[in-house]
Amino acid sequence: MNRALSQRATPYWLTGPALLVFLGLVVIPLAMTVLLSFYDWGQYKGIVPEFTLKNFHEIFTDSYFFEIFLRTFRIAVLVTLFCMLIGVPEAYILNRMSPAWRGICLLAIIGPLLVSVVARTLGWALLLGSTGLVNQGLMAAGLIRAPLEFMFTETGVVVALIHVLIPFMILAVWASLQRLDPQIENAALSLGAGRLTIWRRVILPQIVPGMLSGGIIVFALAASAFASPAIIGGRRLKVASTLAYDEFLNTLNWPLGAAVAVLLLAALVAITVGSNRLIERRYAQVFE
């Protein structure tokens, strides 16, 4: 009896330390942040621990905040779409390569994942600046006369974020491509299907779950990205995360910054959990 009891307690002993750390360092800080978002704040009085809906009211009524959240959403959607458009064919091509070539190409595609986002975004700032290579190349080719403005624009932020996040899409799609039986493709071919039909009717339906789960990851990371929008977008082109940063470290209106963070978290959790549910229900048979 005693032995059975200790057997049952084992998993709790094993997970206990990690659980304690997470309660102390995740649950409590997050709860404190949610609480903070309901506090009052004034230029001279600082943070006042009194319950108020002022911060949320301000965010929902001021068009300045609405614009920033809308921009964040727009950037995340664009980045997700482009990652799918480029990442899916790329994963397919990668999957058809010989293992030796694939290894080298994987280095080129996954490698940037390990380089700090700051260094990667700096590269885009150098490429996209008004005297950067992209503009010089386009002007030398006679395609444009004046340099295009990429820095401090949404286009620049979207390009940099696609570069940062597309490896996640490729890995997700590639994982589902590896489960695909190549004989099915051959069967379709032998039954007279064209390349396009095979893609549309045979391959695509099987990798849609991988695409969608990759899309959720990319969307969530794009919507909460910080370094790339901060460097490429600058202070003029704010997104939700850089807005929260400014409220915390420049304006020092912590309760308002906390409210922005809480809204961002709530929106992301709702969108990711919701779409996950939807995908799992719609594609239940693929996951089995």
Add this chain to the structure above:
Amino acid sequence: MRKNSPLALCFHALFVIFMLAPLLIVCVVAFTPEGYLSLPTRGPSLRWFKAIFDYPEFIRAFRDSLWLAALSSTVAIMLAVPAALAIARHRFPGREALTTLFMSPLMVPHVVLGIAFLRFFTQIGLSGTFLGLVLSHIIVVLPFALRLVLAASYGIDQRIEHAAISLGAGHATVFRRVTLPLILPGVVSGWLLAAINSFDEVTMTVFIASPATVTLPVRMFLYIQDNIDPLIAAVSACLIALTAGLLIALDRLFGLDRLFVGTGKG
């Protein structure tokens, strides 16, 4: 398997250029002999690499980043190994909830975590300390460590452990001589992935770093916010070269596809 069409290979070549271009441009600009951002048309110069040593804050930040990565991933792996063993082999009430909790730092945006830690550490007097950085990094890298150890733990044949116990080995001996060697590949790759993620983390750290304790990516980010010059390109080029070296070593040791694609299956 059929070959890729020429069109597909063109697409692929363009994509690889897209992926590598920003890294290459940083490395090329770093060799400029001029005092401003430009391509080294007059021949390469090491001027800006030498200049790094005149800015001890970069060197100090690099050292702090290494320590931070080593400490936080070590603690994370020590928490992750028992947790992974419990989750992989026991069915107990709260198992799903615990797994979700331990994986939650992947779901919660790092901006939100940064804000939460800033608030929390300010309240308990840890703000701007190295200990605060370590504690927060343990949380962010634990999911990576857990995922890889978990994947390794599912694969063990538990009869080997039972055999050891029936031969009279104690629990500690079984863990040290049987279980740990079996999950070691997962532990090592989990530690590495955790350390790399700790080293690269910038979004959360920018909130809790102070001038006294700052990591290299945060130092670089703050520098870029003020101005972009060949010096920061040189620092980034060093970082890129370091990562490239590490990457090739990792590929030789483990195989990159196992290290990263394997994570998706955990």
